[in-house]
Amino acid sequence: xxxxxIASWNINSVxxxxxxxxxxxxxxxPDALCLQETKxxxxxxxxxxxxxLGYEHLAINGQKAYHGVAIVSRLPVQAIEARxxxxxxxxxxxxxxxxxxxxxxNFYVPAGGDEPDPEINEKFAHKLEFMREMxxxxxxxxxxxxxxxxxxxxxxxxxxxxxxxxxxxxKVVSHTPIEVEHLNRAQAAHGWIDVARQFIPPxxxxxxxxxxRAADWQASNRGxxxxxxxxxxxxxxxxTAFKVAEQVRGWPQPSxxxxxxxxxxx
DNA sequence: ATGGTCGGAAGCCGA
Numbered sequence: 001x002x003x004x005x006i007a008s009w010n011i012n013s014v015x016x017x018x019x020x021x022x023x024x025x026x027x028x029x030p031d032a033l034c035l036q037e038t039k040x041x042x043x044x045x046x047x048x049x050x051x052x053l054g055y056e057h058l059a060i061n062g063q064k065a066y067h068g069v070a071i072v073s074r075l076p077v078q079a080i081e082a083r084x085x086x087x088x089x090x091x092x093x094x095x096x097x098x099x100x101x102x103x104x105x106n107f108y109v110p111a112g113g114d115e116p117d118p119e120i121n122e123k124f125a126h127k128l129e130f131m132r133e134m135x136x137x138x139x140x141x142x143x144x145x146x147x148x149x150x151x152x153x154x155x156x157x158x159x160x161x162x163x164x165x166x167x168x169x170x171k172v173v174s175h176t177p178i179e180v181e182h183l184n185r186a187q188a189a190h191g192w193i194d195v196a197r198q199f200i201p202p203x204x205x206x207x208x209x210x211x212x213r214a215a216d217w218q219a220s221n222r223g224x225x226x227x228x229x230x231x232x233x234x235x236x237x238x239x240t241a242f243k244v245a246e247q248v249r250g251w252p253q254p255s256x257x258x259x260x261x262x263x264x265x266x
Numbered sequence: 267a268t269g270g271t272c273g274g275a276a277g278c279c280g281a
Contacts, residue, residue: 012272012281016273064274065273066274066280113281155281211271213270213271214270256271
């Protein structure tokens with residue numbers, strides 16, 4: 001038995017915030033870090049800092065300016081094929097196998113634009129389609145004892161207390177019933193377990209993202225839980241800790257997302 | 267009640 005700590009963070013440009021990522025790795029020491037919105041092509045991924053800190057094993061799936069995901073690990077990983085969703089050529093998924101035969105999937109679900117109507121908003125339609133495809137993919141996976149972890153910016157805050165005001169957010173993209181339904185379906189398709197809510201009671205407010213637009217994000221505290229860590233049924237009893245590194249949101253020139261971390265006894 | 271801020275292929279578009 002060994003403890004594995006996995007972190008997930010929407011970094012909103014890994015090149016701009018490379019020093020912030022370094023500070024995070026030094027202070028929090030995860031075994032693997034899953035990044036979203038790296039916004040850089042693979043050729044230009046800033047891998048030197050990661051290697052210097054001992055994160056020598058990288059799986060990257062980037063594109064120019066938008067999206068882009070990466071997994072950096074200090075444990076050896078076996079790369080597995082990244083899936084392209086919705087035939088759009090977007091880099092929104094990357095996956096590896098960690099020691100102990102643990103499959104780790106890193107997702108960046110489309111944000112979905114402003115208007116929560118798939119008829120008039122193509123970006124919202126894409127978001128729903130993406131989650132539908134996730135569900136279909138997971139349904140094709142063999143159930144059973146396989147050990148899998150799914151992390152990422154899923155861009156949906158599914159529970160009432162995943163947003164600062166359930167009532168005021170019902171028509172706001174990220175908390176609409178149709179998005180929650182799609183996310184729940186993807187989650188149920190593999191029996192994924194929501195690690196954060198194993199540790200933080202569902203009746204307690206819990207956020208991972210705070211808008212840049214607030215004058216004082218901490219004072220207004222109008223957050224949303226957009227970032228998630230799920231484990232497959234074979235790892236249901238593995239999680240020993242979960243936290244949001246909320247302090248990181250307060251560091252200079254921050255991402256609008258805080259990193260999240262889960263420790264697993266595997 | 268509205269608009270507020272970021273990052274990058276910038277002077278707009280997506281978040």
